Amino acid sequence: MNPFFGKIGAWLRRRAENVAAGLLAVIFVAFIVQIVFRYLLNFPIGWTSELSVITWLWLVLWGAAFVVKESEEIRFDLISGAADPSMRRVMGIITGAAIMALYATSLPATVDYVGFMKVEKTSYLKIRFDWLYSIYVIFAVAVIVRYLWILSHLLRGKEPEALDSTTVSSGL
Amino acid sequence: MNPTSPFSFAVLAIVALSLLGLPIGHAMIGGSVLYLFLAGLDMGTAAEQLLNGMYSSFVLLAIPLFILAAEFMTIGSITERLLNFCNAFVGRYRGGLAQVNVVQSIIFSSMSGSALADAASSGKLMQKMMTQDGKYTASFAAALTAVSSVIAPIIPPSIPLVIYALVSDTSIGYLFLAGVVPGLLIGIVQMLLIAFTARRRNFPVEKPVPLRDIPRITWEAFPALMMPVILLGCLYSGITTPTEAAALAALYALLVSAFLYRAVTWRGVYNSLLTAARVTISIGMLIAGAMVFNYVITAENIPKTLAIMLKGYALTPFTFLLLANLILLVLGCFLEGTTILLIIVPVLLPTAQALGVDPVHFGVVAVVNIMIGLVTPPYGLLLFMMVKIAEVPLRDIVREVMPFLAVMIAALALITFVPSLTLFLPRLMGYQG
Numbered sequence: 001m002n003p004f005f006g007k008i009g010a011w012l013r014r015r016a017e018n019v020a021a022g023l024l025a026v027i028f029v030a031f032i033v034q035i036v037f038r039y040l041l042n043f044p045i046g047w048t049s050e051l052s053v054i055t056w057l058w059l060v061l062w063g064a065a066f067v068v069k070e071s072e073e074i075r076f077d078l079i080s081g082a083a084d085p086s087m088r089r090v091m092g093i094i095t096g097a098a099i100m101a102l103y104a105t106s107l108p109a110t111v112d113y114v115g116f117m118k119v120e121k122t123s124y125l126k127i128r129f130d131w132l133y134s135i136y137v138i139f140a141v142a143v144i145v146r147y148l149w150i151l152s153h154l155l156r157g158k159e160p161e162a163l164d165s166t167t168v169s170s171g172l
Numbered sequence: 173m174n175p176t177s178p179f180s181f182a183v184l185a186i187v188a189l190s191l192l193g194l195p196i197g198h199a200m201i202g203g204s205v206l207y208l209f210l211a212g213l214d215m216g217t218a219a220e221q222l223l224n225g226m227y228s229s230f231v232l233l234a235i236p237l238f239i240l241a242a243e244f245m246t247i248g249s250i251t252e253r254l255l256n257f258c259n260a261f262v263g264r265y266r267g268g269l270a271q272v273n274v275v276q277s278i279i280f281s282s283m284s285g286s287a288l289a290d291a292a293s294s295g296k297l298m299q300k301m302m303t304q305d306g307k308y309t310a311s312f313a314a315a316l317t318a319v320s321s322v323i324a325p326i327i328p329p330s331i332p333l334v335i336y337a338l339v340s341d342t343s344i345g346y347l348f349l350a351g352v353v354p355g356l357l358i359g360i361v362q363m364l365l366i367a368f369t370a371r372r373r374n375f376p377v378e379k380p381v382p383l384r385d386i387p388r389i390t391w392e393a394f395p396a397l398m399m400p401v402i403l404l405g406c407l408y409s410g411i412t413t414p415t416e417a418a419a420l421a422a423l424y425a426l427l428v429s430a431f432l433y434r435a436v437t438w439r440g441v442y443n444s445l446l447t448a449a450r451v452t453i454s455i456g457m458l459i460a461g462a463m464v465f466n467y468v469i470t471a472e473n474i475p476k477t478l479a480i481m482l483k484g485y486a487l488t489p490f491t492f493l494l495l496a497n498l499i500l501l502v503l504g505c506f507l508e509g510t511t512i513l514l515i516i517v518p519v520l521l522p523t524a525q526a527l528g529v530d531p532v533h534f535g536v537v538a539v540v541n542i543m544i545g546l547v548t549p550p551y552g553l554l555l556f557m558m559v560k561i562a563e564v565p566l567r568d569i570v571r572e573v574m575p576f577l578a579v580m581i582a583a584l585a586l587i588t589f590v591p592s593l594t595l596f597l598p599r600l601m602g603y604q605g
Contacts, residue, residue, distance in 0.1 A: 063453030080193030
């Protein structure tokens with residue numbers, strides 16, 4: 001890869017990580033605020049739980065789009081892990097093309113759905129749902145672009161990234 | 173089931189894409205989109221299910237918060253303090269360090285809900301301590317760390333139990349209480365096996381820690397030992413919701429690491445947040461994929477169909493639980509645990525309910541099965557992690573895991589067929605089941 005673009009890519013990824021860590025911090029702080037208000041000040045507030053659940057949705061989709069690498073996601077690698085690199089390349093091309101096609105075909109209907117949600121607002125913070133749910137469109141586009149990129153690499157004959165099941169963070 | 177129906181194609185696509193190595197979350201979303209397309213339904217439904225599902229799953233917020241709590245706790249080098257503490261009490265017996273490994277896991281499991289986090293945090297240190305001067309073989313030490321880590325998600329807090337609470341609509345509080353006795357039971361059978369093996373294999377004894385050092389060692393570990401007290405206290409008394417208890421646990425861990433252990437830097441906090449965020453994202457994507465696919469499963473009425481089909485076999489709760497254990501154990505050898513919990517368990521649930529199996533009991537049984545799946549070859553994430561940490565061939569670890577597997581399955585049988593072991597604590601706290 002062009003070293004200039006490599007640097008920009010790494011810089012962008014770190015910024016995406018900053019956002020993800022920040023979103024988790026928001027969830028944590030929102031909960032603490034909620035606890036303080038409910039139990040110490042005896043004044044229950046509703047917007048904190050709404051904020052944290054919104055942030056959770058954004059954290060997962062933002063992170064899946066920009067933070068977690070393809071090789072870090074939870075997968076079944078008993079077969080793909082044992083295959084030799086050229087075989088894995090073929091497997092990567094098949095799965096990459098399939099998933100790209102499926103996300104791309106459903107994209108128009110997805111955009112329609114998210115746009116349609118402009119009629120509703122959240123109960124406390126009054127955020128329009130089309131704004132709130134727009135993260136899914138960002139996510140879907142990012143997935144399409146990512147697999148396009150992986151696919152172009154594989155088609156030019158590059159080997160797929162090696163898998164390491166111990167870096168997979170399944171949380172179990 | 174019609175082999176050319178949209179549902180069959182969707183399942184085929186998910187299985188094929190997963191086998192070929194696509195991340196399972198994407199495979200489930202992709203397969204469900206294919207179903208919608210073939211069935212002539214609105215393809216925006218995939219996004220709708222995912223977004224509404226994630227937006228309404230408030231209980232899942234406990235997951236990032238519990239992961240964060242464990243991360244904050246490990247900043248303060250808690251593992252080392254806990255190991256010293258355990259060593260002061262059980263090190264003096266034959267096979268002492270091996271017992272320390274298990275006791276440390278039991279204590280750590282009341283702060284962490286993740287088996288892999290347990291192995292990752294104590295694995296390296298434990299491996300070094302146990303293999304020093306050739307006390308234990310590297311493969312035994314690695315196998316022991318793997319099996320003792322299984323306890324972490326059974327004793328509360330527990331990430332898989334939070335996921336089960338979501339798929340089964342059961343109270344997290346009761347599920348957590350239900351996990352206490354089964355988790356301890358698994359720890360006890362492991363310790364008994366070590367005590368038995370220790371004499372046969374002549375395991376070493378640790379130098380007894382002088383009595384006068386014990387107060388200091390206890391004091392150093394004390395703040396960490398208080399964590400389960402706080403957590404269980406919140407749950408027992410019902411003062412806070414379990415999700416709020418998770419946030420409190422994280423706050424407590426941060427304060428302890430910052431003020432008592434003085435180990436916190438801004439960089440440390442940032443790294444903890446990022447690590448916890450990464451785990452949250454991976455597991456969240458899997459849950460998101462399962463939410464979309466579960467829509468397809470429900471639209472096709474699969475769980476009900478299965479329940480009716482199984483009715484024909486005149487299942488009793490006993491035979492059902494036996495069958496469920498077998499299915500989950502076999503799947504655990506090949507599949508990733510969260511996937512089993514998100515896809516297979518919900519399919520079994522209606523049958524369990526129809527037969528009068530208690531959902532809290534069933535949840536604990538399912539989670540114990542799935543945790544055992546983390547140490548069963550060929551696919552066991554804990555085994556893989558220990559291969560990497562200990563640099564021992566998988567085959568050698570598996571050989572040492574086998575006796576532990578046998579006693580854990582015996583414990584599983586006890587947990588499965590004596591429901592009161594699991595339900596005793598929740599009932600004490602008012603669970604009507």
